[in-house]
Amino acid sequence: MPQLSTDPPIDDLAGLALFNQVSQILGSSLDLTQVLNQVMDAIIQLTGAERGFLMLVGRDTPELDLRAGRNVDRVTIDGDEMEVSRTVISRVVEKGQPVLTYNAQEDPRFSQQMSVVGYALRSVMCAPLWARGKILGAVYVDNRVRSGVFSESQLSTLATFANQAAMAIENARLFTMTDQALAARVEELSILQRIDRELNTSLDFDRVMDLALEWAVKLADADGGMLLLLEEGAETARVVASRGRDAAPDRVPLAHPAISHVLANGESVVMHGPVSAQSVDGTPAIAQVAVPIKREGRVTALLALESSRENIFDEDKVAFLERLADHAAIAIENVRLYDAVVAATDAKSTLISLVSHELRVPMTSIKGYTEMLEAGAAGPVTEMQLEFLDTIQRSVDRMSVLVSDLSDINRMESGRLRLDSGPVDLADVIDEAVAGLQTQFVAKGQTVSVDIPDDLPSVLADRSRTVQILTNLLSNANKYSPKGRPVTVTAENVDREGRRFLRVAVTDQGIGITPEDQAQLFTQFFRSLDPAVRDETGWGLGLSIVKMMVEAQGGAITVESTPGVGSCFAFTLAVADDS
Numbered sequence: 180m181p182q183l184s185t186d187p188p189i190d191d192l193a194g195l196a197l198f199n200q201v202s203q204i205l206g207s208s209l210d211l212t213q214v215l216n217q218v219m220d221a222i223i224q225l226t227g228a229e230r231g232f233l234m235l236v237g238r239d240t241p242e243l244d245l246r247a248g249r250n251v252d253r254v255t256i257d258g259d260e261m262e263v264s265r266t267v268i269s270r271v272v273e274k275g276q277p278v279l280t281y282n283a284q285e286d287p288r289f290s291q292q293m294s295v296v297g298y299a300l301r302s303v304m305c306a307p308l309w310a311r312g313k314i315l316g317a318v319y320v321d322n323r324v325r326s327g328v329f330s331e332s333q334l335s336t337l338a339t340f341a342n343q344a345a346m347a348i349e350n351a352r353l354f355t356m357t358d359q360a361l362a363a364r365v366e367e368l369s370i371l372q373r374i375d376r377e378l379n380t381s382l383d384f385d386r387v388m389d390l391a392l393e394w395a396v397k398l399a400d401a402d403g404g405m406l407l408l409l410e411e412g413a414e415t416a417r418v419v420a421s422r423g424r425d426a427a428p429d430r431v432p433l434a435h436p437a438i439s440h441v442l443a444n445g446e447s448v449v450m451h452g453p454v455s456a457q458s459v460d461g462t463p464a465i466a467q468v469a470v471p472i473k474r475e476g477r478v479t480a481l482l483a484l485e486s487s488r489e490n491i492f493d494e495d496k497v498a499f500l501e502r503l504a505d506h507a508a509i510a511i512e513n514v515r516l517y518d519a520v521v522a523a524t525d526a527k528s529t530l531i532s533l534v535s536h537e538l539r540v541p542m543t544s545i546k547g548y549t550e551m552l553e554a555g556a557a558g559p560v561t562e563m564q565l566e567f568l569d570t571i572q573r574s575v576d577r578m579s580v581l582v583s584d585l586s587d588i589n590r591m592e593s594g595r596l597r598l599d600s601g602p603v604d605l606a607d608v609i610d611e612a613v614a615g616l617q618t619q620f621v622a623k624g625q626t627v628s629v630d631i632p633d634d635l636p637s638v639l640a641d642r643s644r645t646v647q648i649l650t651n652l653l654s655n656a657n658k659y660s661p662k663g664r665p666v667t668v669t670a671e672n673v674d675r676e677g678r679r680f681l682r683v684a685v686t687d688q689g690i691g692i693t694p695e696d697q698a699q700l701f702t703q704f705f706r707s708l709d710p711a712v713r714d715e716t717g718w719g720l721g722l723s724i725v726k727m728m729v730e731a732q733g734g735a736i737t738v739e740s741t742p743g744v745g746s747c748f749a750f751t752l753a754v755a756d757d758s
């Protein structure tokens with residue numbers, strides 16, 4: 180940035196050049212302090228004054244504030260000797276007209292004043308700072324002892340310059356203001372982001388309420404406050420969080436002035452003074468703010484803060500609290516939804532446990548009596564009766580599969596599935612699963628070949644659950660392959676992320692699965708629309724259970740399939756002695 184020359188006072192032509200130079204500098208800076216100092220330097224040079232200063236009208240008060248000075252400091256300004264200077268400045272700011280006096284001691288406007296006499300003040304010049312139709316303040320220069328230092332033409336230069344300077348000051352001021360406003364907004368956003376993070380990490384209702392109130396009290400600089408929840412039909416609101424009082428009431432009447440105001444208007448309210456502001460316990464309060472927390476436009480809760488300082492809840496704070504309330508509303512709604520989902524899941528889980536238990540008992544007796552009838556325990560059975568009994572038998576088997584699948588899913592989803600892990604010999608498990616489905620394979624003329632190495636290490640798994648996994652996969656291979664198509668079971672060692680696993684694969688030459696169906700295979704109740712699938716019995720739960728059980732044991736499941744060619748389902752389980 181170009182610097183001002185520091186040469187002594189100058190003539191008119193040089194003055195014009197300086198004027199130009201200064202204007203350019205002023206136009207290029209948005210730093211208010213820098214602009215003010217540059218203005219003051221330029222004025223001293225343009226006028227050749229002994230001393231000078233610049234005062235601005237305060238933003239919120241009409242008082243004049245010293246913002247830049249040359250050869251004069253605040254103490255001097257506040258002292259008696261500056262009485263006339265202050266009078267001149269006030270007059271200029273008030274009237275908006277420049278003032279020039281060649282000899283203050285003889286000027287009837289000032290000669291009576293003590294400072295003129297006492298400090299031999301003679302030449303004074305002052306011009307208002309006009310910008311956008313408003314007076315921002317004034318620039319003032321003076322000379323003691325010598326009279327007639329300043330001329331009319333200098334006054335007009337000063338006045339013109341003052342107007343230029345005023346624009347630069349106003350721009351710098353606006354810039355700082357927007358800058359400050361922007362900084363405040365950025366800070367607010369980052370605070371709200373932090374609050375959101377905290378609010379959203381907790382799904383505990385009391386904690387969310389407490390956090391929201393804690394932030395509100397802190398950021399509004401309040402002495403304390405409460406979060407009140409409205410309840411359908413109640414004449415009092417429930418206090419769900421409270422800060423700043425030893426003993427908070429459990430409930431607050433809706434007739435409380437601040438609360439009833441918010442409820443009637445759906446808007447925030449600030450109450451001042453002991454008459455209208457009232458603490459929740461009825462004692463007078465100095466300042467109070469109540470902000471509604473809304474859901475779908477309806478007030479569902481209220482944030483009420485109190486302070487012993489008057490005027491503490493200004494517009495900005497209320498606006499901020501309203502934004503905070505909006506964020507809290509979302510967090511409260513999340514907690515509410517979460518609680519509702521948890522309650523519904525709990526209810527579903529309880530129902531399934533109850534129903535499974537109640538169904539198992541009669542199913543066991545149906546199964547038992549059917550077997551007894553089949554065995555002739557109640558007398559001889561005809562061919563046709565045997566066939567009917569067989570149908571009953573198979574239906575009960577289907578039901579019991581469904582009941583045990585549902586209760587497995589229930590246990591896994593509620594985290595109540597107990598896994599009894601230990602070293603498991605896979606060859607054994609495969610044999611057991613194949614043997615369990617022998618009838619089904621024989622019925623379809625399918626062979627099952629098991630191809631596993633002799634030195635297969637044990638896996639770390641729950642034995643009966645591993646049998647269940649394999650049974651499900653083998654049963655699908657049986658169901659979804661045409662008659663006579665062979666099924667193979669293989670096992671091999673694999674390494675995954677430095678750990679040893681066994682990979683068990685069940686391969687069939689069945690109907691296969693389309694890529695679209697493969698994407699949904701492991702979701703509950705999914706069954707392909709292929710008629711060959713629909714011809715078989717099933718609930719679409721087996722594979723989702725298999726996946727959960729494999730993953731619960733630290734393994735993974737994959738599928739490779741080509742429609743019309745066959746499928747291969749493979750899962751891994753960790754090797755037991757792997758350290």
Ligand code: ADP
Nearest residue numbers: 655656659691706707712717718719720721722
């Ligand atoms: P279910 O067999 O009771 O229908 P599953 O969860 O075991 O339920 O299987 C879901 C679906 O995946 C089956 O309905 C079928 O469409 C498909 N599927 C599973 N295994 C095979 C397979 N080996 N071959 C072809 N399709 C299969």
